[in-house]
Amino acid sequence: MSTRNIIIALDAMGGDYGPESVIPGAALTLKAHPQLGFILFGDEGQIGPLLDKEPALKAVSTVVHTDHKIMSNEKPSTALRSSKGSSMRLAIEAVKEGRAMAVVSAGNTGALMALAKMVLTPLPGINRPAIASIFPTRQSDTIMLDLGANVLVDAENLVQFAVLGAVFAKLHKNVAQPSVGLLNVGSEEMKGPDHVREAAAILSEVEFPGHYYGFVEGDDITKGTVDVVVSDGYAGNIALKTAEGVGSLTTHLFKKNVMRDPLGILGSMMAYFALKRFQDQLDPRRYNGGVFLGLNGLCVKSHGGCDALAFSSAVNLAAELVEQGYVEMVGREIEHLSEQKSFLSQEL
Amino acid sequence: MSTRNIIIALDAMGGDYGPESVIPGAALTLKAHPQLGFILFGDEGQIGPLLDKEPALKAVSTVVHTDHKIMSNEKPSTALRSSKGSSMRLAIEAVKEGRAMAVVSAGNTGALMALAKMVLTPLPGINRPAIASIFPTRQSDTIMLDLGANVLVDAENLVQFAVLGAVFAKLHKNVAQPSVGLLNVGSEEMKGPDHVREAAAILSEVEFPGHYYGFVEGDDITKGTVDVVVSDGYAGNIALKTAEGVGSLTTHLFKKNVMRDPLGILGSMMAYFALKRFQDQLDPRRYNGGVFLGLNGLCVKSHGGCDALAFSSAVNLAAELVEQGYVEMVGREIEHLSEQKSFLSQEL
Numbered sequence: 251m252s253t254r255n256i257i258i259a260l261d262a263m264g265g266d267y268g269p270e271s272v273i274p275g276a277a278l279t280l281k282a283h284p285q286l287g288f289i290l291f292g293d294e295g296q297i298g299p300l301l302d303k304e305p306a307l308k309a310v311s312t313v314v315h316t317d318h319k320i321m322s323n324e325k326p327s328t329a330l331r332s333s334k335g336s337s338m339r340l341a342i343e344a345v346k347e348g349r350a351m352a353v354v355s356a357g358n359t360g361a362l363m364a365l366a367k368m369v370l371t372p373l374p375g376i377n378r379p380a381i382a383s384i385f386p387t388r389q390s391d392t393i394m395l396d397l398g399a400n401v402l403v404d405a406e407n408l409v410q411f412a413v414l415g416a417v418f419a420k421l422h423k424n425v426a427q428p429s430v431g432l433l434n435v436g437s438e439e440m441k442g443p444d445h446v447r448e449a450a451a452i453l454s455e456v457e458f459p460g461h462y463y464g465f466v467e468g469d470d471i472t473k474g475t476v477d478v479v480v481s482d483g484y485a486g487n488i489a490l491k492t493a494e495g496v497g498s499l500t501t502h503l504f505k506k507n508v509m510r511d512p513l514g515i516l517g518s519m520m521a522y523f524a525l526k527r528f529q530d531q532l533d534p535r536r537y538n539g540g541v542f543l544g545l546n547g548l549c550v551k552s553h554g555g556c557d558a559l560a561f562s563s564a565v566n567l568a569a570e571l572v573e574q575g576y577v578e579m580v581g582r583e584i585e586h587l588s589e590q591k592s593f594l595s596q597e598l
Numbered sequence: 599m600s601t602r603n604i605i606i607a608l609d610a611m612g613g614d615y616g617p618e619s620v621i622p623g624a625a626l627t628l629k630a631h632p633q634l635g636f637i638l639f640g641d642e643g644q645i646g647p648l649l650d651k652e653p654a655l656k657a658v659s660t661v662v663h664t665d666h667k668i669m670s671n672e673k674p675s676t677a678l679r680s681s682k683g684s685s686m687r688l689a690i691e692a693v694k695e696g697r698a699m700a701v702v703s704a705g706n707t708g709a710l711m712a713l714a715k716m717v718l719t720p721l722p723g724i725n726r727p728a729i730a731s732i733f734p735t736r737q738s739d740t741i742m743l744d745l746g747a748n749v750l751v752d753a754e755n756l757v758q759f760a761v762l763g764a765v766f767a768k769l770h771k772n773v774a775q776p777s778v779g780l781l782n783v784g785s786e787e788m789k790g791p792d793h794v795r796e797a798a799a800i801l802s803e804v805e806f807p808g809h810y811y812g813f814v815e816g817d818d819i820t821k822g823t824v825d826v827v828v829s830d831g832y833a834g835n836i837a838l839k840t841a842e843g844v845g846s847l848t849t850h851l852f853k854k855n856v857m858r859d860p861l862g863i864l865g866s867m868m869a870y871f872a873l874k875r876f877q878d879q880l881d882p883r884r885y886n887g888g889v890f891l892g893l894n895g896l897c898v899k900s901h902g903g904c905d906a907l908a909f910s911s912a913v914n915l916a917a918e919l920v921e922q923g924y925v926e927m928v929g930r931e932i933e934h935l936s937e938q939k940s941f942l943s944q945e946l
Contacts, residue, residue, distance in 0.1 A: 388850055398783050401790055435746050435835040442749055443832055468839025472847040484791060485836045487783040488829075491816025492837040496844040499820040500880065502736055507876035508869055517869025524862030528855035532848065 255285050256572050258352050258565060259344040262292030263319035263337040265356025265554045265561070269293070272356070273300040275561030277307040283569045286310065289344055291337040293317055316340055319357070322554055326360030333365055342369045345547040352548035352568035354539075356556050363399060366542050366549040373577075375584040378403065379544035380411045380483070381551070382418055383490070384537050384567070387474030393419045393428075394471060394479040397540055398487030405448030408432065408480055412453055413583050414543040415478035416460030421574040423477055427459070431466035433481035433489065441465070445482065456590055459583050468492075497532065539564035541571065543580070548572060603633050604920050606700050606913060607692040610640030611667035611685040613704025613902045613909070617641070620704070621648040623909030625655040631917045634658065637692055639685040641665055664688055667705070670902055674708030681713055690717045693895040700896035700916035702887075704904050711747060714890050714897040721925075723932040726751065727892035728759045728831070729899070730766055731838070732885050732915070735822030741767045741776075742819060742827040745888055746835035753796030756780065756828055760801055761931050762891040763826035764808030769922040775807070776825035779814035781833055789813070793830065804938055807931050816840075845880065887912035889919065891928070896920060 262272045269292060276288055287310045290297055294315040301308045318336045320329045333339040338357050344350040346369050355362050363381070372379055382395035395415050400407065412430045419428035432450055434442040441447055442465070453462035463476045468489055471479050481489070508514035518525060530536070534553075538560040542549040548571055552564035571577075608624060610617045617640060624636055635658045638645055642663040649656045666684045668677045681687040686705050692698040694717050703710050711729070720727055730743035743763050748755065760778045767776035780798055782790040789795055790813070801810035811824045816837055819827050829837070856862035866873060878884070882901075886908040890897040896919055900912035919925075 386847070388847060401783055433836060435749055435832055468836045468841070469843030469846065471840060472843035481836075484783055485833055488781060488816045488833045489836050489840040492819060492840045493816070493844045495817030495820035496841045497848075498817065499734070499736060500845075500848055503876055503879050507879070508872040511869070511872035511875075514869040514872030517865040517867070517872070519865070520868060521856055521859070521862040521865025524856040524859035524865070527859075528851055531851050531855070 256569065257287045257289060257350045258354060258568055258572070259289045259291065259341040259350035260565070261338045261341040261353070261355035261357055262290045262297050263357070265552060265556055266322070267557070269296045269300050271556050271558050271561045273297065273304060273307065274558035275556070276311075276565055277304040278558060278562035279565040279569060280307050280310065282566060283573075286569055288312070289314060289341070289350055291316060291340045291344075292319065314340060320361050322358050324358060324361065326358065326364050329358055329361035330364050330368070333361065338362060339365055339369070342366055342549065345549070346370055351572045352550065354550045354552060354561075354565050354568050356552035356554055356561060356564070359551055362549065362551055363542060366545055370545040370547040370549065372544055373546055373581050373584055375588040376410055376544040378407050378410075379542050380414055381540045382415055382543050383540050384422065385471055385493075386532060386537060387472050389474035390423060392471060392474055392477060392479055393422065394481070394486065394490070395543065396481065396483040396486050397490045398483045399542070400483040402484070403445060403482045405445045405452060408445060408449035408482065409452045409456065410544065410584065410587070411480045412449075412460065412462070412478065413458050413587055414580060415480055416458060417576060417580045417583055418541070418543065418571070419477040420459055421571065421576060421579070425477060427461050428477035429463040430460045430478040430480060431463040431470060431476035433479050433485055434465040434467065449480075456587065458587060494534070497534065535560035536563055539567040541567060546577065548577060604917065605635045605637060605698040606702060606916055606920070607637045607639065607689040607698035608913070609686045609689040609701065609703035609705055610638045610645050611705070613900060613904055614670070615905070617644045617648050619904050619906050619909045621645065621652060621655065622906035623904070624659075624913055625652040626906060626910035627913040627917060628655050628658065630914060631921075634917055636660070637662060637689070637698055639664060639688045639692075640667065662688060668709050670706050672706060672709065674706065674712050677706055677709035678712050678716070681709065686710060687713055687717070690714055690897065693897070694718055699920045700898065702898045702900060702909075702913050702916050704900035704902050704909060704912070707899055710897065710899055711890060714893060718893040718895040718897065720892055721894055721929050721932055723936040724758055724892040726755050726758075727890050728762055729888045730763055730891050731888045732770065733819055733841075734880060734885060735820050737822035738771060740819060740822055740825060740827055741770065742829075742834065742838070743891065744829065744831040744834050745838050746831045747890070748831040750832070751793060751830045753793045753800060756793060756797035756830065757800045757804065758892065758932065758935065759828045760797075760808065760810070760826065761806050761935055762928060763828055764806060765924060765928040765931055766889070766891065766919070767825040768807055769919065769924060769927070771825055773825060775809050777811040778808045778826040778828060779811045779818060779824035781827050781829035781837065782813040782815065797828075804935065806935060842882070845882065883908035884911055887915040889915060894925065896925060
């Protein structure tokens with residue numbers, strides 16, 4: 251409702267379960283962030299009954315009906331052409347028009363990225379927006395970007411990503427000068443691709459809201475060596491998917507070996523709470539949410555297969571970044587980066 | 599000894615534990631491959647007493663003394679210049695001179711790669727050798743390459759890697775036509791870097807000892823979607839290190855949560871054998887060994903921190919590939935690939 255401070259627009263129809271994850275997910279987030287309000291875009295007939303079960307959420311939500319939704323298997327280019335009036339597009343437009351401060355969708359990633367970029371447009375000084383996510387580590391969380399928005403980038407793009415990620419880490423981790431590492435290969439002799447080495451040179455010179463740590467390797471992501479890991483979308487996406495794959499293989503083999511063995515089952519029951527704590531710390535649902543950074547407005551992509559808890563994590567992320575003024579702060583920092591550009595091009 | 603069929607040269611001084619891992623590791627391998635013989639290069643004073651404890655190994659081994667070894671922290675370029683007479687170089691030269699059929703070292707990766715390439719030289723038709731390893735998956739093993747020998751490659755290099763990997767998979771997995779996938783990013787709209795897309799076009803046309811599956815993503819590595827995953831050394835190294843990092847984070851959190859909780863400890867004891875089976879299936883020591891493929895001779899790099907079991911896995915890998923005639927077979931396949939080259943350049 252309009253009396254609320256922070257309004258989040260939700261694409262209620264996105265993801266495999268649509269409103270069945272979105273509505274209870276938003277209700278979960280509201281418990282942690284009671285100052286939020288929501289605009290829900292989608293089929294009123296499906297949303298209504300679910301909202302009736304969540305009176306607290308219903309009290310702070312407006313429903314905007316549409317029966318048009320973008321399918322998850324549509325090609326982004328096709329989806330874009332027929333996107334007018336869809337729940338996803340309407341939700342993004344609510345941010346553009348200032349009726350909401352962030353949008354969350356579990357729908358078609360390619361379409362969401364293309365629509366968010368087109369409707370919200372990049373911040374002045376940003377050539378390419380990036381997708382960022384939070385990773386669990388041995389220490390505190392690490393922010394990683396780009397996770398696949400841009401396959402090919404140049405050094406300047408990577409430097410912009412460093413700023414986008416550093417401001418994210420500053421707010422999320424509450425550290426004054428987050429450390430930023432560039433993802434690279436391990437060996438001494440091969441210091442990686444040109445764009446990564448050039449970005450290293452710029453980051454060593456430039457003033458930005460973090461401090462440049464140096465190159466990091468794939469295993470540094472989960473070691474928590476730095477607050478922010480920056481890479482191009484090619485390596486970043488492959489690292490993300492590989493990490494998901496190893497996690498899922500581990501779960502699969504644990505179930506196969508331990509949960510099909512009588513003593514294994516008994517032992518697991520005995521260790522239930524300890525195992526649950528362990529599981530919770532690596533639960534991908536708690537880390538659900540890829541944020542599109544570098545746009546005039548915030549857009550969070552939730553995993554398509556999300557349940558209510560997972561969707562709620564994505565909404566929490568949007569709420570947290572809005573509450574702390576991410577977009578305004580990053581806008582100033584990118585401006586400051588751009589001011590240093592002429593100086594930099596002389597130096598290098 | 600010279601009466602043995604297959605001789606493997608071992609750099610006895612490589613790795614964090616040197617002969618203390620190498621000697622018992624080789625003894626373990628000998629049990630599984632009783633037809634092997636060994637030449638051990640290194641400090642006789644250290645090797646002798648350890649060899650006395652392994653009479654079966656001693657009976658089939660020759661020791662070549664040298665007190666020069668390459669340090670693990672030396673820069674490869676420096677190591678290369680002062681490599682003459684070192685245990686690593688002598689072991690590689692034994693392969694070059696036909697006294698051994700493969701070399702295994704746990705020493706300095708960069709130096710080993712540079713020396714192996716210089717001394718053994720690439721096979722005719724191979725522009726760049728690659729590093730390959732075996733990954734555990736939900737199904738059977740997957741071969742992945744390049745894991746970091748070459749940061750920047752072109753499409754032709756990737757096609758050569760596909761052949762190197764396909765022959766490896768054919769022998770290791772005993773499949774007639776291994777499936778080969780190119781590692782790429784996920785989204786439909788962004789089909790990845792030029793060299794990956796060009797390699798896909800060539801692999802769809804060319805006759806090689808496998809069949810081209812298409813693009814695969816990071817999580818396909820552990821799903822076992824294909825027998826061989828091919829990538830450049832940049833993405834491949836980042837994927838490998840990320841996978842290692844997630845594995846080590848999982849172990850760390852399991853120990854932290856379950857093994858410090860009284861019921862967790864009791865439960866783990868009860869589930870001991872089930873947990874052990876689970877652990878064994880993901881034990882990185884069983885997958886130890888990066889093979890340098892594409893050279894006139896086989897060179898296997900063991901992890902520097904290896905214990906005897908881990909070192910033994912690397913020696914097993916060398917033995918397996920030698921026994922099955924990897925180098926000869928791959929030489930013929932690369933020749934066949936080169937013959938198709940003029941036809942291909944007309945087509946594309």
